[in-house]
Amino acid sequence: MSLIAAKIVVTPTLMWAVSAAARRWGSLVGGLLSGLPLTSAPISIYLAVEQGERFAADAAVGSVEGLGAVTLCSLAYALCAPRLGAVASIGLAFAAFVLGGAVLHGLIRPGLWLATAIDLPMMALVVALCRPAAPAAQPIRRPPRWDMPARLTAATILVLLVSTLAPLLGPGLSGVLSPIPIISWPLIVFARVQDGVGASLDVVRGSAQGAFGVLAFYIGVHATLGAMDPVPAYALSIAASAACVLPWLFARRRPRAA
Template sequence: MSLIAAKIALTPTLMWAVSAASRRWGSLVGGLLSGLPLTSAPISIYLALEQGESFAAEAAIGSVEGLGAVTLCYLAYALCAPRMGPVASLCAALSAFVLSGIVLHGLVRPGLWLATAIDVPAMALVVALCPRAADPDAPRRRPRPPRWDMPARLAAATALVLMVSGLAPTLGSGLSGLLAPIPIISWPLIAFARFQDGVRASLDVVRGSAQGAFGVLAFYVCIHLLLGRTDTITAYAVSIALSAACVLPWLFVGRRVRAG
């Protein structure tokens, strides 16, 4: 099965699961799950299998740079959402992604470790700017979502996946890596949360996505260091495990905060 065919089947399933988790446990958990490398990891695996391990390892550097652009996109939304309407704040966030991507990848090219040093404090700042609701698990009275809600989410996420999958193989390792961490699942989740549940819910998604980005960063750094030094299966297994290990503690931290 080709990557595009796999993503047509996989992306709606992941989007449905994350959306269902968001409805069941709140927007913060949905954002945290959407921040995992649910789509970027398959792209990296595809690059390793089709273009070679060295190509995928170099693409990981571009992905770390791209993750900085994604984080600055979240930062722009966190700053604009409380002060602007939904369309304006979403456009500002996407503009921040494009501009920071051009600067970080096209002009500065900071490399793996400098990009990591930029990403970590930026992600921490996004988390700080999106404080948790007093009780995110408290039941909310919400109107039942319209019938078109879930199909629209699935279509939006799948369309973005197909766009990235179609462009990445032709752009080289740097630009392919830059496209890989685009938050294909979290962007639609943020938009739908904003339009349906307001600013607070969308900021919960952003916070969870920024927390999940620590795991994405760990995944790409590990991939760059391991590919070519160990077999492909081991490299990706260790990288995915490390990514999960960086994300899961956020759930326990949240529970301790609520318990206190």
């Protein structure tokens, strides 16, 4: 399979899997899975193959900075959603993402470890603010027919756009664009419109929990890519990501004591 064919096939397949999981097991699981590096990991791998390992390792630093902007976006939504309407809260959340990206990457440029120190408490705060919603009593609504094709198309376009424009954008900006929440935000918007604020905050909470795995992935890529062959470097980074996310999933599934 050629690289362009892999981009077209792998990305929508991952998007479909997360969307199907959200419909089957609920918004929180969908958010948790959407927080995994399902688009950013393929982008990083494509950058390593097409632009070189050093480029991808440097892009990982920009991605950690971009992850701070994504988390700021989630934090803004978590604060606004219970108080404002859907359009206002989503609009303010995206404004927070743009502002966060401009400040963290354009002005401060904190680097890997300072950006990590900024990301971690914000991610924990988002998790704390988004309390799990009570199980909904109403029946689950069937999404519109355009919903799944739109998600698959958006995710694929992001991967193609970032990997194609990487030589012009450079590693920093390519990295910042990689963690754009192209998977989780359609889930958040759909949950808000169909099932209300609580369901959308479940997706945000799951995405913030998954972001710990995304952060581990980028740190692993920056630390190992170039120090070892790309295959074990990405395998270790993905394993570290899964190790950060699986405890959240098992904690959710464990029955509570009476």
